Amino acid sequence: MLLMTASQIRGLPVVTVDGGEDVAEVRDVIYSPEAGRLVGVTLNKRGFLGGRSRDVLPAEAIHAIGQDAVMVLDESNLVAPEDAPEDVGHPATERNVLEDDILTEGGASLGKVADLVLLVGSSGEVVGYQIDKAGGGRGYIPLPAQLSVSGVALVVPNITEEFVQDDLVGLGAAVDEFRTRLGLT
Amino acid sequence: MDAIGWLILVVIVLVVAAVAFVVIRRRRRGGGVIATKDKG
Numbered sequence: 203m204l205l206m207t208a209s210q211i212r213g214l215p216v217v218t219v220d221g222g223e224d225v226a227e228v229r230d231v232i233y234s235p236e237a238g239r240l241v242g243v244t245l246n247k248r249g250f251l252g253g254r255s256r257d258v259l260p261a262e263a264i265h266a267i268g269q270d271a272v273m274v275l276d277e278s279n280l281v282a283p284e285d286a287p288e289d290v291g292h293p294a295t296e297r298n299v300l301e302d303d304i305l306t307e308g309g310a311s312l313g314k315v316a317d318l319v320l321l322v323g324s325s326g327e328v329v330g331y332q333i334d335k336a337g338g339g340r341g342y343i344p345l346p347a348q349l350s351v352s353g354v355a356l357v358v359p360n361i362t363e364e365f366v367q368d369d370l371v372g373l374g375a376a377v378d379e380f381r382t383r384l385g386l387t
Numbered sequence: 388m389d390a391i392g393w394l395i396l397v398v399i400v401l402v403v404a405a406v407a408f409v410v411i412r413r414r415r416r417g418g419g420v421i422a423t424k425d426k427g
Contacts, residue, residue, distance in 0.1 A: 208420040229418045243422055255419070289423040298419035320422045351422045 204269060204372055207332060208233075208318040211267060216245065219265055220276040221330070224248055227257055228272055232293050233318060233328050235351045239263075240326025242290030243272070245280065258286045267322035296353045303355045304333055304343070306363060311336045312343070315356060318375065330373050335366065342367040344377040 208231040216226040226245040234241050243264075245255040261277035264272060269284040274280070301334035317332035319342060343362055348364040350357045365380045367373045388396070 212418045230421050231419075232421045232423060234423045246418075282415075294419045294424055295421060297424070298423045299422050300420050315420075320409065367426075 204238045204267075204322050205266070205329070205374075206269065208320065210269070211243070211272070211320070211322070215248070215271050216259065216280070217273055218276050219273055225254065225274075225277050225279070226257065227281060228259075229254060230293060230295070230298075231318065231319075231320075233326075235328075235345070236291070240346050241329065241354060242286065244290075245295060246380075255280075256283065257344055258290050259282055260286050261326055263300065264326070267326060283287045291340045292355075293317075297351070298307075298354065299331075299342060300352055302353065304331070305355055305357050306360045307357060308360045310360075311385050312358070312363060312366065313337075313341070314371075316340065319370065321360055329377050330345070333366070340368075342370060342373040344373060344380040375377060 203310050205207045211231055214228050215224045216228065217224050225248070225377050227248060228243045229238065229246045230244040232244070233239065240261045242258060242260040244258050246252050257280040258299045259272070259274065259280055263274060263281065265275050266273045276334055285291070298316045299318070302315040304315060306312065313333045313335040315331050316334045318328060319332055321327040326346050330342050333341050335341045343358065344365055358361050
C-alpha cells in the first residue's frame with residue numbers, strides 16, 4: 203500500500219497487464235467523499251497532443267495503482283461512458299474540489315484544497331486532503347472530514363481544526379483518531 | 388524591412404506559437420479531482 207496524491211495519479215499511463223501496452227493516460231480522478239474511496243478516472247488519449255478520451259476507467263476495473271502506472275488487466279477494462287457507473291461515465295466536472303475553500307461549520311477558514319490523498323495499491327481509499335493553510339504553508343486534514351462538498355467549498359466539522367497535520371506521516375494516525383472522535387469506528 | 392526587422396518578426400512569431408502550443412496542450416490534457424454527488 204502506498205500513499206499518493208491525486209495529482210500524482212493524474213497523468214499516469216494506463217498499462218495493460220496482459221500485453222504491457224500503454225493504452226491511455228489518467229485525466230480526472232473521481233472520488234466519493236461519502237464512501238471515502240476512488241470511484242474511477244477519466245482518460246486522455248496517448249500521444250503528445252492527445253486530448254480527452256471518450257472511454258473511462260471505473261475503479262472496479264483497475265487492477266492496481268502504482269507510483270509509475272495504473273494497471274488494468276486488458277484494454278477491455280476501458281469502457282464507454284454509457285457502460286460505466288453514472289458518476290464515472292458522466293462526471294460532474296463543476297465539482298472539482300481543487301482550490302475549494304475549506305470552511306468549518308463555525309465559519310472559520312482553514313485554507314484551500316490543494317490535493318486529495320489516497321491509499322493506493324489494489325484499492326483506492328481516500329484518507330484525506332492536502333491543503334494550503336489559511337495561515338500559509340501546506341497541511342493535511344483527514345477524511346471523513348467534510349460535512350458537504352461542492353465545486354466551491356468544503357464544509358468540515360469544527361474539530362477538524364485540531365486534526366490539521368503538517369505531514370503525511372501524521373495524517374495516518376490522525377485519520378483513526380479523527381474517526382473515533384466523530385464516532386465512526 | 389531590413390534583416391533585423393525580419394529577424395525580430397520571426398522571433399515574435401515563434402514565441403507566440405510556442406505559448407499558444409503550451410496553452411492548447413494544457414487545455415487539452417486538463418484534469419481535476421471530482422467529487423461525486425453523494426454529499427452536499
